């Protein structure tokens with residue numbers, strides 16, 4: 334069953350007065366980001382989006398999360414068009430985005446508070462999640478007292494606390510060092526494999542995409558649409574050893590094959606006609 338369907342999605346932004354982009358030699362104060370963007374995501378699937386910078390990946394996540402609406406076309410969640418943020422979706426961003434005045438435990442409790450979950454139950458859920466991420470000894474620490482990796486674990490735990498149907502992850506590990514990043518990928522996949530949550534995960538790392546994904550969707554350079562979807566035929570549960578296997582290398586090769594033309598194209602476009610950013 335498809336939980337998310339993007340159908341003929343188009344997204345344009347109106348620029349402010351005096352801001353123009355060069356559209357094939359014609360100045361325009363509208364920027365078209367997505368055009369003919371079609372994608373179906375199965376319930377419980379781990380879908381990874383890769384594509385050049387500026388191809389509209391974050392814009393697409395915002396549409397799924399209901400933070401903005403398409404200019405035309407529709408994004409369906411559970412067969413209903415998304416028009417506003419929903420309690421079915423949760424976000425994890427690249428920046429840690431924790432509340433600095435709340436402890437780790439209380440950050441995780443946050444979404445449960447607004448749903449009226451009682452204190453005792455909130456603490457139980459939050460402690461279970463802290464334990465899953467190996468953070469039980471850190472529940473009373475404030476974000477500034479935690480490493481980047483720990484903060485991002487808390488951010489993921491906070492997002493999972495409300496048992497979202499869809500978890501939107503926008504380059505969540507991009508700011509972490511390589512080792513911490515691999516450790517968090519291992520933890521995320523272990524925890525996700527025990528849930529029914531559908532994940533849309535954006536990354537620039539092909540290794541990360543292959544390690545995590547059921548399918549990798551490659552987004553074209555502007556105008557953004559899905560160029561190709563690559564099934565990752567690696568067994569689950571996945572573990573760290575898989576990374577050095579031949580199958581892993583073969584999948585990485587497939588993804589890079591689809592992506593490299595788009596990355597080159599994006600660089601060409603920027604050279605010819607610098608885009609307003």
Ligand SMILES: Nc1ncnc2c1ncn2[C@@H]1O[C@H](COP(=O)(O)OP(=O)(O)O)[C@@H](O)[C@H]1O
Pocket residue numbers: 346347348364366384385386387388389390391392393608609610
């Ligand atoms: N609110 C906005 N107003 C104008 N342009 C925007 C806005 N949000 C995004 N864009 C433009 O849309 C394009 C895609 O952005 P984004 O989705 O962030 O790319 P990425 O694939 O790197 O996540 C970029 O050119 C960006 O400048």
Ligand SMILES: [Mg+2]
Pocket residue numbers: 390391392503
């Ligand atoms: Mg982005």
